[in-house]
Amino acid sequence: MIRAIRSARTQCEERGVIQRECAAIRAQFRQVDNGGARSHNLAKLLYVHMLGYPAHFGQMECVRMIASPRYSEKRVGYLGAMMLLDEKQDASLLITNSIKNDLAHSNQYVQSLALCTLACMGSAEMCRDLAPEIDRLLRASNSYIKKKAALCAVHIVRKVHDLGELFAPAARSLLAEKNHGQLILTFSVCYNVFVPCVSQTVPDLVQIMKGLVISGYSPEHDVAGISDPFLQVRILRLLRILGRHNETASDAMNDLLAQVATNTDSTKTVGNAVLYETVLTVLDIKSESGLRVLAVNILGRFLLNNDRNIRYIAMTSLQRIVGTDHNAVQRHRGTIVDCLKDQDASVKRRALELSLALVSASNIRTMMKELLLFLSSCPPELRAQAASGIFHAAERYAPSQRWHIDTILHVLTTAGGDVRDETVPNLIQLITNTSELHCYTVHKLYRALLTDISQPSLVQVACWCIGEYGDLLLKGECQETEPSQVTEDDALDALETVLQSHMSSPATRGFALTATMKLSTRITENVDRIRSIVSIYGSCMDVELQQRAVEYNALFRKYDHMRAAVLERMPVIEKNSSGHTNGETAGDAVKEIQPAAVKQTGPLLPQQPANQVHPPTVPVYEKDGVSLTLICEKTSDSGMTVTLTASNSTDSDISVFTLQAAVPKSVQLHMKAPSGDFLPARGAAKVTQMVALNNPNKVNLKMRIRISYNTSQGSAYQDTVQIDSFPGL
Amino acid sequence: MMRFLLLFSRQGKLRLQKWFTPISEREKKKIIRDMTSMVLARQPRSCNFLHWKDLKIIYKRYASLYFCLAVDNQENELLALEVIHRYVELLDKYFGNVCELDIIFNFEKAYFILDEFLIGGEIQETSKQVVNRCIESSDMLQEDDSSEWYEVELFG
Numbered sequence: 001m002i003r004a005i006r007s008a009r010t011q012c013e014e015r016g017v018i019q020r021e022c023a024a025i026r027a028q029f030r031q032v033d034n035g036g037a038r039s040h041n042l043a044k045l046l047y048v049h050m051l052g053y054p055a056h057f058g059q060m061e062c063v064r065m066i067a068s069p070r071y072s073e074k075r076v077g078y079l080g081a082m083m084l085l086d087e088k089q090d091a092s093l094l095i096t097n098s099i100k101n102d103l104a105h106s107n108q109y110v111q112s113l114a115l116c117t118l119a120c121m122g123s124a125e126m127c128r129d130l131a132p133e134i135d136r137l138l139r140a141s142n143s144y145i146k147k148k149a150a151l152c153a154v155h156i157v158r159k160v161h162d163l164g165e166l167f168a169p170a171a172r173s174l175l176a177e178k179n180h181g182q183l184i185l186t187f188s189v190c191y192n193v194f195v196p197c198v199s200q201t202v203p204d205l206v207q208i209m210k211g212l213v214i215s216g217y218s219p220e221h222d223v224a225g226i227s228d229p230f231l232q233v234r235i236l237r238l239l240r241i242l243g244r245h246n247e248t249a250s251d252a253m254n255d256l257l258a259q260v261a262t263n264t265d266s267t268k269t270v271g272n273a274v275l276y277e278t279v280l281t282v283l284d285i286k287s288e289s290g291l292r293v294l295a296v297n298i299l300g301r302f303l304l305n306n307d308r309n310i311r312y313i314a315m316t317s318l319q320r321i322v323g324t325d326h327n328a329v330q331r332h333r334g335t336i337v338d339c340l341k342d343q344d345a346s347v348k349r350r351a352l353e354l355s356l357a358l359v360s361a362s363n364i365r366t367m368m369k370e371l372l373l374f375l376s377s378c379p380p381e382l383r384a385q386a387a388s389g390i391f392h393a394a395e396r397y398a399p400s401q402r403w404h405i406d407t408i409l410h411v412l413t414t415a416g417g418d419v420r421d422e423t424v425p426n427l428i429q430l431i432t433n434t435s436e437l438h439c440y441t442v443h444k445l446y447r448a449l450l451t452d453i454s455q456p457s458l459v460q461v462a463c464w465c466i467g468e469y470g471d472l473l474l475k476g477e478c479q480e481t482e483p484s485q486v487t488e489d490d491a492l493d494a495l496e497t498v499l500q501s502h503m504s505s506p507a508t509r510g511f512a513l514t515a516t517m518k519l520s521t522r523i524t525e526n527v528d529r530i531r532s533i534v535s536i537y538g539s540c541m542d543v544e545l546q547q548r549a550v551e552y553n554a555l556f557r558k559y560d561h562m563r564a565a566v567l568e569r570m571p572v573i574e575k576n577s578s579g580h581t582n583g584e585t586a587g588d589a590v591k592e593i594q595p596a597a598v599k600q601t602g603p604l605l606p607q608q609p610a611n612q613v614h615p616p617t618v619p620v621y622e623k624d625g626v627s628l629t630l631i632c633e634k635t636s637d638s639g640m641t642v643t644l645t646a647s648n649s650t651d652s653d654i655s656v657f658t659l660q661a662a663v664p665k666s667v668q669l670h671m672k673a674p675s676g677d678f679l680p681a682r683g684a685a686k687v688t689q690m691v692a693l694n695n696p697n698k699v700n701l702k703m704r705i706r707i708s709y710n711t712s713q714g715s716a717y718q719d720t721v722q723i724d725s726f727p728g729l
Numbered sequence: 730m731m732r733f734l735l736l737f738s739r740q741g742k743l744r745l746q747k748w749f750t751p752i753s754e755r756e757k758k759k760i761i762r763d764m765t766s767m768v769l770a771r772q773p774r775s776c777n778f779l780h781w782k783d784l785k786i787i788y789k790r791y792a793s794l795y796f797c798l799a800v801d802n803q804e805n806e807l808l809a810l811e812v813i814h815r816y817v818e819l820l821d822k823y824f825g826n827v828c829e830l831d832i833i834f835n836f837e838k839a840y841f842i843l844d845e846f847l848i849g850g851e852i853q854e855t856s857k858q859v860v861n862r863c864i865e866s867s868d869m870l871q872e873d874d875s876s877e878w879y880e881v882e883l884f885g
Contacts (some may be wrong), residue, residue: 042835044838046836047836048743050744050746050836051742052742052743071870071871072871075837075841075867076837079840079841082840107870108871109863109867116848116849118845119848119849120749120848120849121751123751147853147854148848148853151848151849151851151853152848152849153850154849155848155849155850158730175795228813228855229808229811230808230811231804231855232853233808237805269807269810269811270807270811272807273805273807273810273811276805276807277805277808280805306773308775308776308777309776309777309806309807309810310780310807311776312776312778313778313806313807324803343772343773343774343775344772344775344776345775346775346776346778346779346780346788347775347776444750461867489843491731640790643864
């Protein structure tokens with residue numbers, strides 16, 4: 001059948017063949033007994049399943065075949081069970097009984113099939129049911145079965161942690177086994193399951209390991225000259241777990257680890273595997289410093305290895321210890337930086353992470369050079385990580401402000417599209433802080449803007465700077481860099497290009513527009529040009545831009561005298577914690593600063609930012625679980641509305657809740673209808689009542705409120721409270 | 730602990746799949762798709778280790794087949810490479826100069842060998858001879874499929 005499927009030339013043909021076969025198989029399944037063809041059919045079905053076609057109708061057949069007395073059918077049946085059934089299928093429960101019977105079978109291969117299947121797909125209930133059986137098998141004398149039973153026990157304990165104690169005594173006896181095959185799974189069992197009961201056996205483990213390392217050639221277990229590396233690695237891992245927080249255990253292992261580290265042959269992958277595990281163990285347990293140095297040296301040797309795999313794992317391990325053994329890792333910095341240039345993406349990623357971790361105040365300049373070089377040639381998925389890593393490093397270790405700004409500019413020009421949004425406000429804030437470099441910065445940014453306007457963050461920062469420090473740009477002289485003669489027209493041209501380019505996002509355009517506006521106070525001649533630009537955008541499709549343009553127009557027309565004050569240089573922005581957001585564009589910042597700067601002149605623009613702040617809620621009365629709060633809002637020159645909200649936090653309901661209010665004589669009071677008079681328990685609902693007050697004589701406003709209600713027991717309750725001061729007035 | 734083992738050809742057709750943890754069918758299909766696309770996209774001389782979700786993926790190419798093994802994060806990757814290699818050696822010994830066609834047409838035998846080597850995500854037997862002997866005995870048992878069972882005590 002397989003040949004037929006493979007000879008199908010198109011997908012459609014293949015589907016046809018498979019459908020016919022499946023139909024035939026289904027028909028045959030329905031027949032009661034088929035001789036040897038049953039296993040054959042199931043095998044066919046499994047192949048079809050592997051190709052990705054549905055095969056659920058085979059599940060019951062699996063169950064039936066597992067129960068069959070013939071070995072061949074059992075074999076395929078169990079295979080089908082492992083492939084088609086999993087925990088979530090109901091049919092898996094049906095095989096529990098069959099597995100139980102097979103576990104007690106006289107033939108060990110049948111037992112092994114059952115064990116294997118149970119270990120592969122046993123669900124929690126199945127495990128619980130069959131755990132005693134497994135325990136019995138663990139104690140059996142047949143080593144073949146013991147092996148499988150032990151691994152099955154591991155699976156069971158992984159599924160159902162409580163059963164660990166059940167297997168503990170059997171596991172301990174396993175440790176005494178001499179056979180390699182037994183040992184390996186003993187250790188699997190141990191380190192997965194019950195570490196504490198094994199801790200006394202560290203010396204024994206050390207002995208076994210020594211035997212493995214020193215002993216002669218054992219052809220059965222040998223892999224390229226290392227005797228039984230799988231077992232060695234297992235033992236090392238177990239030692240690692242035992243020694244992790246345990247001083248005495250670690251001491252016992254020191255010699256052994258040193259011996260393994262020095263004696264293992266590292267020309268082949270196998271040897272390296274054992275060495276790697278040794279290194280991990282040394283680094284994890286409380287080892288002595290000499291041993292740690294040895295381990296780091298081994299990792300260093302790995303780094304120089306030609307094999308990429310080895311370099312990769314060396315860097316992964318170094319990453320783990322860079323926090324603790326920083327100096328040791330620093331020694332290998334050169335090699336790590338070289339790995340940045342490797343062609344393999346995984347190696348590059350690891351090298352990048354490690355390099356970023358190794359950056360420190362002393363090597364910042366050289367490292368940054370390398371990192372920037374890397375950024376220009378790195379694969380796109382690593383760009384964002386690299387950029388943010390560079391920013392962090394620059395922030396922490398920048399030797400000078402100018403260097404810092406240079407670095408950030410460099411990053412923006414190479415990878416501007418991949419940096420995060422908050423770099424723009426961060427950079428702006430950095431620039432405002434370094435007042436002596438304004439001139440230099442704005443020149444550099446202007447030049448960058450001329451060359452390339454595709455990087456959004458760069459363009460935004462450049463526009464902002466040109467707007468703020470345009471006068472410095474136009475002055476034409478600058479100490480730090482060669483000046484270029486920039487006329488006002490040039491500057492405006494640049495900004496206009498940004499405004500009109502289709503590559504600019506709306507936020508960028510906002511920046512550019514605001515910058516153009518700011519230039520109107522900084523330059524002398526081309527104010528009309530600015531006015532025309534601004535008025536064009538008064539009818540722009542984008543609402544944000546339109547709003548700004550209209551505002552700026554108004555600034556030109558009606559408030560021209562205030563223009564200079566409004567658009568003057570921004571003060572240094574305080575770097576707050578994350579609560580302070582400058583918003584995505586500097587335009588918002590300008591608006592925020594605006595009212596602060598010209599508070600004395602009263603409302604500036606027609607649109608006053610609406611008072612977003614909610615009037616405060618003042619608690620006025622709190623007794624016996626009943627609380628009353630008050631909110632006042634001024635509605636007119638002499639009038640206000642007071643909203644009283646009552647709630648009940650006791651466990652019983654309150655009914656007939658009424659409020660009465662009294663005010664001084666000249667104040668007029670009008671109480672609106674309350675929302676209700678029933679206060680359910682535990683604050684499930686509240687009662688509100690609006691009170692309109694008119695205070696034409698502007699006397700000192702006081703209010704006396706009487707609260708009366710009935711409790712659930714029926715008793716009446718009354719109280720009075722006086723409010724002397726009203727917030728929000 | 731190993732999570733799953735996949736074998737697929739250079740064209741991305743699956744030849745063997747072994748899952749050591751319970752996963753739904755849809756998840757399995759998705760994982761297979763992800764693995765094949767990730768591994769087949771790798772350059773020829775690149776590192777054999779990948780990072781995917783919270784697992785490490787170790788893959789190795791033998792002739793036209795890619796062996797892809799997923800292990801937990803704490804496992805030793807170099808050892809996983811050895812595991813793959815050992816499995817290939819076992820197959821080679823059994824089929825005699827194994828090639829992809831052998832695995833295609835005798836996939837259930839490949840599964841049986843795997844079951845003798847790994848159980849529940851852990852290595853079961855480190856000796857090649859023992860595994861081979863077990864497989865041979867099981868095969869004999871299968872052929873001799875009449876009602877006679879005999880105790881086979883391989884080693885005490």
